Amino acid sequence: MNSEERYKVGNKISKITILLNLMLAIGKTIVGVIGKSNAMISDGIHSASDVLSTICVMVGLKLAKKPEDKRHPYGHEKFEPIVAKLLALILGITSIGIGYKAIKDIMVGTYSTPSIIAVYAAIISILIKEWMYWYTVRGAKRIQSSALMADAWHHRSDALSSVGSLIGILGARFGYLILDPIASIVICVVIMKVSVDIYIDATNQLMDCSADNETVNKILKSILNVEGVIKIDVLKTRVHASRMYVDVEISVDKNLSVSEAHDIAEKVHDKVEITTDRVKHCMVHVNPC
Structure with missing residues (x-):
């Protein structure tokens, strides 16, 4: 909406x-x-x-x-x-x-x-x-x-x-x-x-408090279901009135090209933003693993 x-x-x-x-x-x-x-x-x-x-x-x-x-x-x-x-x-x-x-x-x-x-x-x-x-x-x-x-x-x-x-x-x-x-x-x-x-x-x-545990767990599961994500290093949520911002760091195969790692990050970004309509924006950082 x-x-x-x-x-x-x-x-x-x-x-x-x-x-x-x-x-x-x-x-x-x-x-x-x-x-x-x-x-x-x-x-x-x-x-x-x-x-x-x-x-x-x-x-x-x-x-x-x-x-x-x-x-x-x-x-x-x-x-x-x-x-x-x-x-x-x-x-x-x-x-x-x-x-x-x-x-x-x-x-x-x-x-x-x-x-x-x-x-x-x-x-x-x-x-x-x-x-x-x-x-x-x-x-x-x-x-x-x-x-x-x-x-x-x-x-x-x-x-x-x-x-x-x-x-x-x-x-x-x-x-x-x-x-x-x-x-x-x-x-x-x-x-x-x-x-x-x-x-x-x-x-x-x-005060930018984090989202409730149910929402955080829902986001965690959606990210881990994305192909290519080995693990989640950091996940931060920030409630912004009726909306929410998400910052996440994921680990991917270190042998992937920059383009391939970027594609995985894009999939994570899109997955998080459709998981709950409260998410206004998701920022994804990629770490080699």
């Missing part, structure tokens, strides 16, 4: 999730006010932050699809993990705000009893956000986008926070009023955990 196709898939998913998040943000905030549920209002704010994060994803996907140029000879794919780090920070700030308000409510003792409408809103929110999570995850895996995957986890964290809201609302309706702000604290912790995980993953992509 080329950069333009990746962008079209990601852009379509982002537009759909923005529309749904806007509806949820407005709906949950209104229901939270009418139903007297602080947890539901917090949930609405979280959905609103998801709209902003998805817009960031759209911008990141657009920038990442730009072709190589003189100043950026390796392309612009790293815009995606940069955006993912930004989304992680937005999530973290959101969680701190929600947690601060909840703790303040507990200390002051400003509890309220949510109405039944807040219960229905929480259930609807859980179903919609969970669908959005799976829809976005499928797209993220299809185009191998870290930014879109981060956005998917925004949706999953929202679904989990809605579960917390539901528990708090039901608890408050049965007389345990403190459960509503406690649910907001649970939401805060869940969102913060997700934000840290996303931030670490994006940082790893920017």
Whole structure:
């Protein structure tokens, strides 16, 4: 899948999730006010932050699809993990705000009893956000986008926070009023955990970490299956956002001509690049054996 196709898939998913998040943000905030549920209002704010994060994803996907140029000879794919780090920070700030308000409510003792409408809103929110999570995850895996995957986890964290809201609302309706702000604290912790995980993953992509063991072993097997390759001396992989670079040193018969050794290197190059579509380029060095 080329950069333009990746962008079209990601852009379509982002537009759909923005529309749904806007509806949820407005709906949950209104229901939270009418139903007297602080947890539901917090949930609405979280959905609103998801709209902003998805817009960031759209911008990141657009920038990442730009072709190589003189100043950026390796392309612009790293815009995606940069955006993912930004989304992680937005999530973290959101969680701190929600947690601060909840703790303040507990200390002051400003509890309220949510109405039944807040219960229905929480259930609807859980179903919609969970669908959005799976829809976005499928797209993220299809185009191998870290930014879109981060956005998917925004949706999953929202679904989990809605579960917390539901528990708090039901608890408050049965007389345990403190459960509503406690649910907001649970939401805060869940969102913060997700934000840290996303931030670490994006940082790893920017630091040129190696590919996972499964991918490396797949590449190793494909190289060793090339006729003329005696052994692999060095194999290095470098994750480059949604893509990957591979550097390999192979040993071939020392009696081969330069042209024959080059042909083997070309076969290795082509084999690696078709083994996984994440490979953007493979550099092959030949050693005599």
